[in-house]
Amino acid sequence: MAALEVRDLEVRFAGLGQPALAIPELELEAGARVAVTGPSGCGKTTLLNMLTGLECVRHGHVAWAGTDLASLGEGPRDRWRAAHVGLVMQDFHLFPGLSALDNVLLPQRLSRWRLPAGLADEARRLLDRVGLPDPRQKAETLSRGQMQRVAVARALLARPDILVADEPTASLDAEAGAAVADLLLALADETGATLIVATHDPRLAGRLTRTLRLDAGRLI
Numbered sequence: 001m002a003a004l005e006v007r008d009l010e011v012r013f014a015g016l017g018q019p020a021l022a023i024p025e026l027e028l029e030a031g032a033r034v035a036v037t038g039p040s041g042c043g044k045t046t047l048l049n050m051l052t053g054l055e056c057v058r059h060g061h062v063a064w065a066g067t068d069l070a071s072l073g074e075g076p077r078d079r080w081r082a083a084h085v086g087l088v089m090q091d092f093h094l095f096p097g098l099s100a101l102d103n104v105l106l107p108q109r110l111s112r113w114r115l116p117a118g119l120a121d122e123a124r125r126l127l128d129r130v131g132l133p134d135p136r137q138k139a140e141t142l143s144r145g146q147m148q149r150v151a152v153a154r155a156l157l158a159r160p161d162i163l164v165a166d167e168p169t170a171s172l173d174a175e176a177g178a179a180v181a182d183l184l185l186a187l188a189d190e191t192g193a194t195l196i197v198a199t200h201d202p203r204l205a206g207r208l209t210r211t212l213r214l215d216a217g218r219l220i
Helices: 044-052 074-084 100-111 119-129 144-156 174-191
Strands: 004-011 021-028 033-037 061-064 085-088 162-166 194-198 210-215
Touching: 004 044, 021 044, 033 044, 044 162, 044 194, 074 085, 085 144, 100 119, 100 144, 119 144, 144 162, 144 174, 162 174, 174 194
Parallel strands: 033 194, 033 210, 085 162, 162 194
Antiparallel strands: 004 021, 004 061
């Protein structure tokens, strides 16, 4: 599990007078269950990009278990993310023509010379765990709820100690959204991962133990 420490984090975009994100101080304990809420454009996705190393930390300090992302170049940061972070995005990023199983395994295939023994079996177990019993089903034949379940399985395959989801229920109906929320919480509990979810869904936010509300890039 990983604890987070943020100090003096600031993100500026060209043409904007004020910082798009300004977080003087933030700490999360390992294994936290955190909702990030706020209106559209408030900085939720920018914050997640900083916390996961998708964007370079140019001003401030973002450290997971003592690893300061600001000190890592692009390559080391990518390797750190692959080893420690599972991402579940609103856009599922599944490849049509590939099966559910191949979509789950694809990031691992791209980052390794060969798959470790047993990883494909673990991918099948996760797909069954998220309610997709046929791993051979093609991505383009899945419902949106099923696609999100595949994305959750893919994020959990490497058993990350940090699980981050950006609006994971936004494009789903109420029933499918509740099912995906159940999965995120249950699987995070199974692995002990720190879970951070950016969401407009009050039902999902209410199931997490801490809420961070952003407005104009500031925590309120």
